[in-house]
Amino acid sequence: MPLRIAIFASGSGSNAENIISFFSSDPRFEFPVIISNKKNAFVHLRAEKLKIHSVTFSREDFESGESILYFLQSQQINAIILAGFLLKIPIKLIQAFPNKIINIHPALLPKYGGKGMYGHHVHEAVKNAGETVSGITIHYVNEHYDDGNIIFQAKCSVLPTDTSEIIAEKVHKLEYEYFPRVIEEIWG
Ligand code: GRF
DSSP: OOOEEEESSOOOOHHHHHHOOOOOOOOEEEEEEEEEOOOTTTHHHHHHHHTOEEEEOOOOOOOOOHHHHHHHTTOOOOOOEEESSSSSHHHHHHHHHOOEEEEESOOOOTOOOTOOOOOHHHHHHOOOOOOOEEEEEEEEOOSSOOOOOOEEEEEOOOOOOHHHHHHHHHHHHHHHHHHHHHHHHOOO
16 A cells, blocks of 8 residues: 655645656556645645645644644545644644654754744855754654654755855755655655
8 A cells, every 4th residue: 555645845845846757657656735834935836737636724723733633634634744834733743643644844953943944044144153064864753843853864064154044055955855765764
């Protein structure tokens, strides 16, 4: 039986697209749906191109988790991947999918994580702190932001001349390279 994975994404969705393309001819994985909290997010256009159903739930839906859980169960979803998803995951979902929800964070946790640490904020904080290294963290999701057990990290160098945009680019490269492989490793 293939693992049926829902991807949650709030923005561009380049990781979502990369993961779906990586597993496009792998019978062990199915990606029936992309879920967003923003109806205008670019990820919906990517979903259309990939011929994958995408839906938007409201902030209130994400606070209670009830209607989302009902929807995921109706789609026979077994696992969830957060790929650039910005809201907290409701406890109902965490309890319904034990060790089956993972997130990617664009820095080396436990540094530069937590509420408000997303997107460019992370890379700016890394730059402003004068770090010489950044990277990615893939971790299980619990009820706190960026706090669950770490599964995998990869590093990239940060040069004094790197802007936060350059750091973001280096980090994205790591994400594209490693996120699908880690998924394969833990759930394949
Ligand atoms: C990624 O850097 C991810 O680590 C972070 O948000 C970004 C999402 O990029 N949480 P995309 O939407 O996958 O293009």
